[in-house]
Amino acid sequence: MSKSDDSPKDNSEPSPAAENNDNALIDLQEELRASHVQEVLDRLDRELVGLVPVKTRIREIAALLLVDRLRKKLAIASETPTLHMSFTGNPGTGKTTVAQRMAEILHRLEYSRTGQLVAVTRDDLVGQYIGHTAPKTKEVIKRAMGGVLFIDEAYYLYRPENERDYGQESIEILLQVMENNRDDLVVILAGYKNRMDRFFQSNPGMRSRVAHHIDFPDYTHDELLTIAKLMLAELNYRFSTEAEAAISEYIRIRMQLDHFANARSIRNALDRTRLRQANRLFATPGPLSKQDLITIEAQEILTSRVFTEGQRDFDGDKGTDQPTAAS
Amino acid sequence: MSIRITQGTFSFLPDLSDEQITKQIKYCIDNGFAVNVEYTDDPHPRNTYWEMWGPPMFDLKDPAGILYEVNECRKAFGNHYIRVSAFDASNGVESLRLSFIVNRPQDEPGFRLERTDTNGRNMRYALHAYSTEKPSGDRYS
Numbered sequence: 001m002s003k004s005d006d007s008p009k010d011n012s013e014p015s016p017a018a019e020n021n022d023n024a025l026i027d028l029q030e031e032l033r034a035s036h037v038q039e040v041l042d043r044l045d046r047e048l049v050g051l052v053p054v055k056t057r058i059r060e061i062a063a064l065l066l067v068d069r070l071r072k073k074l075a076i077a078s079e080t081p082t083l084h085m086s087f088t089g090n091p092g093t094g095k096t097t098v099a100q101r102m103a104e105i106l107h108r109l110e111y112s113r114t115g116q117l118v119a120v121t122r123d124d125l126v127g128q129y130i131g132h133t134a135p136k137t138k139e140v141i142k143r144a145m146g147g148v149l150f151i152d153e154a155y156y157l158y159r160p161e162n163e164r165d166y167g168q169e170s171i172e173i174l175l176q177v178m179e180n181n182r183d184d185l186v187v188i189l190a191g192y193k194n195r196m197d198r199f200f201q202s203n204p205g206m207r208s209r210v211a212h213h214i215d216f217p218d219y220t221h222d223e224l225l226t227i228a229k230l231m232l233a234e235l236n237y238r239f240s241t242e243a244e245a246a247i248s249e250y251i252r253i254r255m256q257l258d259h260f261a262n263a264r265s266i267r268n269a270l271d272r273t274r275l276r277q278a279n280r281l282f283a284t285p286g287p288l289s290k291q292d293l294i295t296i297e298a299q300e301i302l303t304s305r306v307f308t309e310g311q312r313d314f315d316g317d318k319g320t321d322q323p324t325a326a327s
Numbered sequence: 328m329s330i331r332i333t334q335g336t337f338s339f340l341p342d343l344s345d346e347q348i349t350k351q352i353k354y355c356i357d358n359g360f361a362v363n364v365e366y367t368d369d370p371h372p373r374n375t376y377w378e379m380w381g382p383p384m385f386d387l388k389d390p391a392g393i394l395y396e397v398n399e400c401r402k403a404f405g406n407h408y409i410r411v412s413a414f415d416a417s418n419g420v421e422s423l424r425l426s427f428i429v430n431r432p433q434d435e436p437g438f439r440l441e442r443t444d445t446n447g448r449n450m451r452y453a454l455h456a457y458s459t460e461k462p463s464g465d466r467y468s
Contacts, residue, residue, distance in 0.1 A: 114388050135381070142396070146389025184391035 031070055037062055037108045044101050048094055049230065050223040057214050058098070058105065065109040082211040083111065084178055086154075086200070087190040089216025092262030095190045096152070098216075102188065103148040112186060116147035122156040125170045133166040137173045145184045154189035155199035171203060178209045219262050224251045228266050232296070237274065242298035254306050269304065276300040330437030332370045335410055335426040345394060348429055352390035352411065360413035360424055361385045364396050366404045368466040370435065370456050383414065397429055406432045406467040432458075432467035 032038055041062060044055060064081060071078055083106070087095040100117050107115025124140050127133035141149065151157070157167040178187050189196070189210065200207040219227065225248055232238060239247060247269075254265060277300050281288060333339055343351070355362050362384050365377035380400040384393055393411070400409050409430035414421040436457035443451045458466040 113391075116388055138395075142384065142387055142392030145387070145391040145395065181391065181395065184389070184395075 028066070028070070031066055035066065035069075035108050035110075037066070037105055040101060040105050040108060044098075047230075048097065048101075049226045050219050051094060051098070051216060054094075054098060054214055054216055057212065058102065061212065062105055062109065065106070065111050069109065080111075080183055082182060082209070084187045084210045085189070085212040085214060086196060086210045087188060087214050087216060088193040088196045090192065090218055090262060092264030092266075093216035093218065094263065095216055096150070099148065099150045099188050099190065102186075106148065106186060112148060113146040116144070117150055118144035118147060119150040119152060120144075121152050122167065125151070125157065125174075126166050128166075130166075133169045134173060137170045141173070141177050141185065145181070148186045148188060150188045150190065153191050155191050155195040158199055158202055160202060171206065175205050175209060221248075221251055221255065224255070224262070224266055227263050228270060231263075231267055231270055235270075235274070237277075237294050237296055239296050240298065243296045243301055246298040246301040250301050250304060250306055257306065269301075272304070273300045276303055329435045331431070331435060332372070332408075332428075334372060335428055337427045342431070343427070343429060348397065348411070349390045349394055351425070351427065352393045352413075355413035355425060356387060356390060356393075358413075358415070358424075359417070360415050361421065362387070362393050363412045363414065364393070364400050364409065365412060366400055366407045366409045366430075368404075368407045368432075368463060369459055370408060370438075371454060371459070377408075377410065380409075401430050405430070408432065434467070 041055075041059060044058065048055070061083065068078065068081060085102070087099065089095055096119070099119075103112065103115055103117040106112040118140065120140055125133070125137045127136045157171055159165040159167055174187065177185060187210075189206075191199070193215065200210075228247055228251070229239070229244075250269065251266070254260060254269070259265075273296055277296055280297070280300065281292060284292075331338075337343060352362055363382075364380040366380055367374060367377040381396060384396070387393060397409065397411065407430070408428060410426055410428045412426040413424050415424040416422075439455045439457060441453040441455050443453070445451050
């Protein structure tokens with residue numbers, strides 16, 4: 001635990017814990033280093049492409065908690081800050097990933113005790129009959145205590161069209177816990193922007209209890225390209241030069257099509273690309289080199305239906321249609 | 328006169344604060360025990376099986392969840408005895424490892440010794456809790 005390695009202050013300054021010592025100096029950098037939070041922030045920077053507003057906000061929260069911790073050491077009283085958050089953004093913009101990092105950061109800063117992330121959806125919170133919801137919700141909340149409760153697609157909790165829906169009961173319990181057990185639990189609500197807005201509109205209590213509304217922007221073309229390369233590198237593949245141009249073109253077209261889910265679409269596309277690469281290797285006569293096994297060629301990408309169907313509306317692009325030239 | 332009953336661990340000490348309770352629960356969780364909250368209004372020392380406040384909590388990682396249940400139980404049965412029990416399953420059966428009282432009634436009237444003549448000049452003794460003279464539910468109101 002990080003608690004033990006920062007309590008004996010290893011800098012030579014006078015102990016800041018001494019009461020009434022207004023002149024005690026504290027090294028913020030030292031504190032930052034001791035908390036190891038910088039590593040998490042750096043990793044966040046490295047592994048998550050783009051998302052500048054999100055990273056800025058996380059940095060701000062980390063700074064606040066760090067300063068708060070220092071204040072506590074100097075025995076300056078202050079209320080524990082409310083850290084409930086809402087993550088809004090289109091599909092595939094990294095909400096879940098960031099939530100996981102958030103749990104880690106809060107743990108490093110000793111705001112949460114266990115650093116665990118309990119991810120739930122409506123199913124886990126809302127019961128099927130009268131009297132079933134409250135114990136179910138409480139069970140989940142208890143399980144998440146000391147860590148972060150991540151409610152994905154939180155707007156499904158509230159169904160205004162069905163007045164006998166039990167979701168409201170679940171929301172009420174959540175509200176109560178978010179208010180009374182602020183030290184024990186951080187709640188992160190996630191979902192698509194417009195639906196979350198509607199959810200907060202119909203639950204003003206929820207809106208006021210959530211201190212941080214973080215919006216995840218869509219990725220730009222260049223960011224998606226970087227993501228594609230990162231993902232591929234993680235799988236130990238690489239693009240050939242032509243393939244890189246092809247994927248760039250692929251992303252440009254795919255972005256304009258319906259059901260575009262940012263990084264998730266890219267991952268799916270890469271999965272299919274690997275499929276086609278394996279297929280091609282099978283069709284290739286003769287022995288293969290290691291280079292062959294790890295290289296994705298342009299033809300694997302250009303075979304995608306995205307190139308043939310252009311602007312048309314369809315659910316996915318899993319076709320392995322006849323190869324056509326890129327536009 | 329109030330007689331504090333002494334059942335379970337720590338019962339000769341002053342009542343535990345919430346912080347102390349949390350630390351005890353933390354110890355239980357760290358050892359992998361399942362923690363259970365129970366309540367009763369019968370203070371007899373042989374009253375082993377208390378009412379369960381919800382099912383035992385197996386999968387919690389943090390004491391806050393259990394303290395939450397303790398507080399919920401206090402809200403509902405503030406004037407009852409409430410205890411926290413920890414069960415260890417590593418022996419193959421759930422065996423009680425730790426049990427301590429976290430809540431007791433405002434006023435504990437204590438016990439009376441009952442003597443009964445039996446065969447010959449033999450005496451049998453029994454403990455009778457004054458509070459059980461009232462029906463269950465009205466005992467500590």
